[in-house]
Amino acid sequence: MPKVEFSYFPVKALGEGPRLLMSYGGQEFDDIRVTMEDWPALKPSTPFGQLPVLNMNGKKYAQSVALSRYFGRKYGLVGATPEQDLEIDMTVDFVNDIRAKAALVHYEKDEAIQKAKHEDFSKNLYPDMLSKLNNIAGQNSGHLAAGKLTWGDFIFAGMYDYLKVMLRMPDLDTKYPNLKKIADNVYALPQLKNYLANAPKTEI
Numbered sequence: 522m523p524k525v526e527f528s529y530f531p532v533k534a535l536g537e538g539p540r541l542l543m544s545y546g547g548q549e550f551d552d553i554r555v556t557m558e559d560w561p562a563l564k565p566s567t568p569f570g571q572l573p574v575l576n577m578n579g580k581k582y583a584q585s586v587a588l589s590r591y592f593g594r595k596y597g598l599v600g601a602t603p604e605q606d607l608e609i610d611m612t613v614d615f616v617n618d619i620r621a622k623a624a625l626v627h628y629e630k631d632e633a634i635q636k637a638k639h640e641d642f643s644k645n646l647y648p649d650m651l652s653k654l655n656n657i658a659g660q661n662s663g664h665l666a667a668g669k670l671t672w673g674d675f676i677f678a679g680m681y682d683y684l685k686v687m688l689r690m691p692d693l694d695t696k697y698p699n700l701k702k703i704a705d706n707v708y709a710l711p712q713l714k715n716y717l718a719n720a721p722k723t724e725i
């Protein structure tokens with residue numbers, strides 16, 4: 522299995538899912554953490570002007586979900602039926618919907634608008650979305666979908682710390698315990714021990 526290069530910023534966020542999946546599958550990779558200083562020079566050489574990017578066999582591939590689905594297929598972390606795959610896809614899309622809502626607030630430049638948006642989303646939207654996801658994880662034995670470990674779990678686990686910060690919800694663990702279970706189940710995998718021991722520690 523030839524070594525590949527994986528480039529992302531020095532955070533977990535959208536990059537950690539693919540990093541965890543490669544580690545799970547025993548895929549050796551250069552874990553390139555691109556600084557904001559270096560990014561402008563690199564940006565034009567990426568497929569969509571965004572990170573993460575996987576450089577494999579001389580070709581560059583982008584989009585964190587597509588990359589994760591690819592590794593999921595490669596390592597058998599998929600559904601047992603097309604319907605289970607659909608379940609994984611729809612739940613991963615929902616996770617990204619939650620992330621997109623929180624990002625809308627996080628990156629709002631006007632402080633007053635940011636505060637109002639955060640209060641509004643925290644009252645109704647976040648509890649509604651998170652409790653739905655928490656129930657789904659409860660019905661799937663601590664997994665995101667299909668009642669088993671899939672590539673979707675790796676995306677969610679990789680994004681868990683980042684979500685806590687974006688949602689401004691340090692008590693996410695206790696409020697929605699089934700979500701923590703998804704992350705815990707992934708981080709306990711023996712295949713990840715080496716990567717987790719050596720990867721740079723980041724807050725998000």
Ligand SMILES: N[C@@H](CCC(=O)N[C@@H](CS)C(=O)NCC(=O)O)C(=O)O
Nearest residue numbers: 534535570571572573583584585586
């Ligand atoms: N849908 C893409 C989104 C990628 C994305 O938004 N990447 C951000 C970092 S999280 C980025 O590259 N930002 C720098 C830029 O757009 O210049 C994915 O999931 O990979």
